[in-house]
Amino acid sequence: MKSTAELQEKSVTKIDTKWRFIYWRSAILYLLPSIILFSVFLFYPLGKTLYLSFFLTDQQGNANVFVGLENYQYILQAESFHKSIKATILFVLYTVPTGVIISLFLALLANEKIKGVGIFRTIYSSTMGISVAASAVVWLFIFHPSMGILNQLITSIGGTSIDWLLHPNWALVSVSVTTIWMNIGFSFLIILGGLQNIDDHLYESARISGASYFYQLRRITIPMLSPTLFFVITVSLINAFQTFGQVDILTQGGPSESTNLIVYSIYREAFVNYQFGTASAQSIFLFICILIVTILQFKFGERKVHYQ
Amino acid sequence: MKILRPTITYLLLIMTAVIVFFPVVYAFLISFMSGAELLQGKFIPESFHLENYQKAFERLPLAHYLWNSFFVSTVVMLGQLIVSALAAYAFVFIPFKGRNIVFFIFISTMMIPWEATMIPNFLTIQQLDWINNYQSLTIPFFAIAFGTFLLRQHFLTIPKELKEASDIAGLRSFKFFWKVVIPYCRTSFVTLGAYGFLTTWNMYLWPLLVTNNDQVRTVQIGLKQLQTQEMASEWGVVMAGVIIVIIPTLILLFLGQKQLQKGLAQGALK
Numbered sequence: 402m403k404s405t406a407e408l409q410e411k412s413v414t415k416i417d418t419k420w421r422f423i424y425w426r427s428a429i430l431y432l433l434p435s436i437i438l439f440s441v442f443l444f445y446p447l448g449k450t451l452y453l454s455f456f457l458t459d460q461q462g463n464a465n466v467f468v469g470l471e472n473y474q475y476i477l478q479a480e481s482f483h484k485s486i487k488a489t490i491l492f493v494l495y496t497v498p499t500g501v502i503i504s505l506f507l508a509l510l511a512n513e514k515i516k517g518v519g520i521f522r523t524i525y526s527s528t529m530g531i532s533v534a535a536s537a538v539v540w541l542f543i544f545h546p547s548m549g550i551l552n553q554l555i556t557s558i559g560g561t562s563i564d565w566l567l568h569p570n571w572a573l574v575s576v577s578v579t580t581i582w583m584n585i586g587f588s589f590l591i592i593l594g595g596l597q598n599i600d601d602h603l604y605e606s607a608r609i610s611g612a613s614y615f616y617q618l619r620r621i622t623i624p625m626l627s628p629t630l631f632f633v634i635t636v637s638l639i640n641a642f643q644t645f646g647q648v649d650i651l652t653q654g655g656p657s658e659s660t661n662l663i664v665y666s667i668y669r670e671a672f673v674n675y676q677f678g679t680a681s682a683q684s685i686f687l688f689i690c691i692l693i694v695t696i697l698q699f700k701f702g703e704r705k706v707h708y709q
Numbered sequence: 710m711k712i713l714r715p716t717i718t719y720l721l722l723i724m725t726a727v728i729v730f731f732p733v734v735y736a737f738l739i740s741f742m743s744g745a746e747l748l749q750g751k752f753i754p755e756s757f758h759l760e761n762y763q764k765a766f767e768r769l770p771l772a773h774y775l776w777n778s779f780f781v782s783t784v785v786m787l788g789q790l791i792v793s794a795l796a797a798y799a800f801v802f803i804p805f806k807g808r809n810i811v812f813f814i815f816i817s818t819m820m821i822p823w824e825a826t827m828i829p830n831f832l833t834i835q836q837l838d839w840i841n842n843y844q845s846l847t848i849p850f851f852a853i854a855f856g857t858f859l860l861r862q863h864f865l866t867i868p869k870e871l872k873e874a875s876d877i878a879g880l881r882s883f884k885f886f887w888k889v890v891i892p893y894c895r896t897s898f899v900t901l902g903a904y905g906f907l908t909t910w911n912m913y914l915w916p917l918l919v920t921n922n923d924q925v926r927t928v929q930i931g932l933k934q935l936q937t938q939e940m941a942s943e944w945g946v947v948m949a950g951v952i953i954v955i956i957p958t959l960i961l962l963f964l965g966q967k968q969l970q971k972g973l974a975q976g977a978l979k
Contacts, residue, residue, distance in 0.1 A: 424805040435796045435815070438792065439818060442826070442849040449829035450825055515715055520726075526962065529962060534932040535929075535954050538932060538936050538947060538948075539732045548750065550752075582729070590969065642822065643822055643823070649914075664914075667827075672918065687824060691825075
């Protein structure tokens with residue numbers, strides 16, 4: 402008796418390991434394309450960036466001289482990198498809160514159940530279909546010193562025209578305005594989706610008890626919407642850190658490096674000055690910044706978020 | 710009170726819509742203006758003639774750029790759909806050991822900013838001799854964690870019974886995928902497809918790095934070229950270029966807006 406039980410157990414484990422092997426093999430087949438692509442174009446280059454950040458390189462990007470942490474010391478002391486960090490932080494502060502608030506406002510408007518609201522939804526989301534290059538070119542003209550509509554409006558009411566893109570204090574604001582406009586479409590669509598997921602019964606019972614619009618907004622809409630807002634804020638933050646196209650077309654990082662955001666700074670260091678070592682050190686810096694932001698967001702943001 | 714609230718809502722809707730849509734309308738109007746009209750500071754063009762559009766196509770091989778963008782975006786879209794669907798299928802329907810760990814690694818790739826890897830990627834592309842090549846604009850973007858995630862979330866909602874029934878009926882994995890998974894999760898496929906197409910069409914930094922002649926250059930880089938060439942004199946031509954570039958994606962967005970909104974919201978929340 403004992404031996405048959407043992408035998409059975411053995412065959413069961415044998416079948417088990419056989420299935421386990423089959424599952425493994427097919428899983429790997431399905432995952433192989435992703436794994437290869439991630440390895441070649443994501444993990445390997447991330448490691449290579451870290452590697453290059455410890456070296457001086459030649460113009461072809463070959464690592465020549467090992468310099469340890471000198472590239473990091475260099476960028477952390479360089480005035481232009483300080484300016485770049487300052488500009489990036491200011492840019493995040495200018496664009497993220499304003500962008501999210503405007504999109505929330507538009508989504509609340511477009512969530513009202515009235516006739517013809519579909520057209521407005523389409524218009525608000527339209528900026529998502531407009532590329533960075535196209536948006537930046539249009540805004541470049543809006544900010545044009547003499548022919549642009551902004552200065553024409555200002556001078557027509559008797560003001561003095563503003564050097565939107567040529568004055569160090571205004572340039573970053575102008576790039577931020579362009580960016581906020583560009584991002585409205587995406588944030589709006591996501592927030593509207595979140596609003597439509599909120600259960601209608603919640604509002605019905607609030608209405609019966611005579612709660613005002615703003616009371617409902619504060620007590621029902623915002624809490625129920627918090628996961629969506631949390632997502633939109635995270636995405637906007639990461640996008641802000643990755644800004645490149647607007648800067649390239651509107652200001653090329655100027656005037657006096659006031660709009661030299663971090664990705665633009667990396668681009669110039671690597672592909673204009675051919676300093677791949679210091680550019681890699683800046684890239685690692687960017688990676689760590691985004692990592693910290695994401696982790697902090699999940700740690701502290703998650704607690705305040707109300708899930709259904 | 711009952712009339713007041715819709716009135717206020719409509720007023721706000723119209724005002725904000727005018728502001729949000731203004732840059733597009735502005736670009737559209739300017740695309741019909743001559744240099745002289747612009748200098749006079751006009752807002753409405755005298756006539757709607759297509760001269761600027763004709764010039765835009767003459768100055769640059771815009772039609773070729775448009776084709777490049779269209780081709781690259783379509784290929785990336787298909788590549789992303791296939792690669793993501795394969796991975797998502799494994800994560801949902803194959804109970805292999807270590808599934809959660811592998812999935813976690815996949816998701817954590819979303820935290821790596823693409824820009825942090827662009828220098829070595831550029832060097833790789835150079836070594837492969839892929840500069841000015843369609844491969845460099847498409848293949849690196851096929852694997853996308855967001856796509857795998859989005860599809861996985863939707864695949865999970867497929868009832869277990871369907872999979873069991875198809876196993877009993879002896880359907881091969883591929884047939885099950887084709888006959889059950891794709892029809893069941895159509896919204897997510899459409900969302901991911903539209904998302905992939907839009908983001909690739911709008912890509913700027915990477916094409917700027919890996920193209921340096923007309924051969925495979927995309928329309929976004931063409932726009933930058935047009936802007937640097939024509940800026941001093943002919944803004945009308947530049948704006949004609951802008952309108953040409955944004956029309957395909959705007960149409961796509963208008964057609965797929967509802968799907969995109971539903972799909973993206975699902976992906977964001979689950």
